[in-house]
Amino acid sequence: MGEKTSTHPGAAGRAVTADRPGAIRNVALVGHTGSGKTTLVEALALATGAVTRAGRVEDGATVSDHDEIEHRQQRSVQLSLVPVEWAGIKINLLDTPGYADFLGELRAGLRAADAALFVVSAAEGTEGVTGATRVLWDECAAVGMPRAIVLTHLETARAGFEEMTETCRAAFGGDSAENVLPLYLPLHGPEGPDGHRPVTGLAGLLSGRVFDYSGGTRTESAPDADQLPLIEEARNRLIEGIIAESEDETLMDRYLGGEEIDVKTLIEDLERAVARGSFHPVLAAAPATDGSRQGLGTVELLELITGGFPSPTEREAPAVTTPDGRPRPALTCDPDGPLAAEVVKTASDPYVGRVSLVRVFSGTLRPDETVHVSGHGLEDRGHEAHDVDERVGALSSPFGKQQRQLAQAVAGDIACVAKLTRAETGDTLSGKNDPLLMEPWLMPDPLLPVAIEAHSKADEDKLSHGLARLVAEDPTMRLEQNPGTHQVVLWCLGEAHRDVALERLRTRYGVQVDVVPHKVSLRETFAGRATGRGRHVKQSGGHGQYAICEIEVEPLPEGSGIEFVDKVVGGAVPRQFIPSVEKGVRAQAARGIAAGHPLVDIRVTLVDGKAHSVDSSDAAFQTAGALALREAAAEARIHLLEPVADVQVLVPDDYVGPVMSDLSGRRGRVVGTEQSGSGRTLVRAEVPEIEIGRYAVDLRSLSHGTGRFSRRYLRHEPMPPQIADRVREEAPNGG
Structure with missing residues (x-):
């Protein structure tokens, strides 16, 4: 942060410890997919000596080698950790996925982090700051997380640092964009044959020095004489922005009075403002070229991280209780x-088996010790609550596909733990004699249903075990065994999330599945009164069957179920x-009478x-009861009931009209709208x-990645006749 010219001895081949x-x-x-996060991580690893050449550790594996699926999809689909060291500081770089389907991995990364670098491509113009990126910025702001902005892809011909900085100021600056300002200005070399002037260095606005x-x-x-006016204008603006965030209320008066503020004072105020999340510096970065170790802006970025971002001691830990809910003092x-x-x-x-990435908030985690595993449980997603003791395996620090052994992980550090067979994402590890439970972070709701079937008998035998392991890894996924449709349903965050889940089932757990159309739980009911007569008479020598019953059927209010009344005299x-007779009626109602869906909300009177x-x-009268109900249905009008959900959609105001129109096109009834924060509206339907x-x-x-919605079952109600007729035609028995 102080614009030093420090270098760091190589750390390749050994674990980074603290x-x-x-x-x-x-x-x-x-940052969104393609913004350059992983390339930036590799550039920082190279600059710190953690790798010997761009993106490569000693054995040739790449820094970001974690999942073969990522290579096939050409995008990051999971959180990865790359620890590096600079100026005696261990930096745990958490590379998060940029695609919206992997929001759960991103939020896990934010939970483990104490600050965030928003990586924005300078080559994409206003498209470089997507609506989804703004939503994530607001999430960080809500928890007070310090943030800085890194502009990448400056090596491309269409990159514009000044234009992109203004875009970031408008998007992230809030009421006052003077807290989003560059610390350095890029300097350009001679114009090439294509007319492009490459970025060759940076001008430090506080130091007034040039870094080539x-x-x-x-x-x-x-700086050269022709560079001074440009530097001076940006420098004055930066100084005013820093002073505006300073805790020293006399500083602005002194500055406006013509006093030259000491650079050391400005840097200290800047670092404090960055650490508390009130000032967001903009930096530039580009990967190393021509085999050089230091990519443009990497040293400046490392100095910002070590000097301006807070250490774990400066951030408040999550609240804790005992596993049974009794409050405990705040952690330090x-x-x-x-x-x-x-x-x-x-x-x-x-x-190795199961590997857990763990953030230590208090105490020291050591290998081979017994810890208590506590988990809130997400039963609706297939995750049980945990309250068990487990022995910790080896501790390690990940680096690509390598695992470098650690002797311990102190408070504030992040490490991998092997062989925790019961612990799942979101669980708390604590002392076995002093068990604790941390307040969980917000998990996004999986809202895309994917119905699956085992591809073969061999897959069917392995399916339940594979699914159990899959959801243990990913708490953003929900496993449902739907009792109404008898389908196995994986609820995912989106299509890419679905594709990755199915691929992991196949490659990791050896289970091949087929995706089948998802069914909703339909029901049937009588639209009016009807009568039916069931006659089951078979006499062909020997012991015969004889049962006749007459019933009356009438509809009941929603939620009444099946009511059976005996009026036989x-x-x-x-x-x-x-x-x-009642047993036969109820069995037939469960099987359905029109399209094979359960019959509900009727009174059957014998x-x-x-x-x-x-x-x-007994068997003869069961059969007669079922026949009587079917005959009553044949002479009555039957309603097909469909489930209706309470849907709440949160979108920026610009998208309210399209969202309401789209919901109406889905046969939805908009029941209200209300403002929800600045520039956002909640639509209820x-x-x-x-x-x-x-x-x-x-x-x-529809919302360009900015919309969020929730759904909740509300009730069943009659389906429109034309749609009901189509459903009956598609039923296996033809309705």
């Missing part, structure tokens, strides 16, 4: 305090067979019947569930 929280920085890299990267290493010099980032760590990611390694149906002293039986199976995908497209 023995105190103050020597740790945990930084999440945030054109020779492959960073060199420092005084103390290596000698009670152990409290959290699993932020769970993965399966084909050689004179013993027309013997008392012992009346339960048999009014008359006949029996035979020898041939009547009642929409048939059959119309919103793909709404998670469609809303993202």
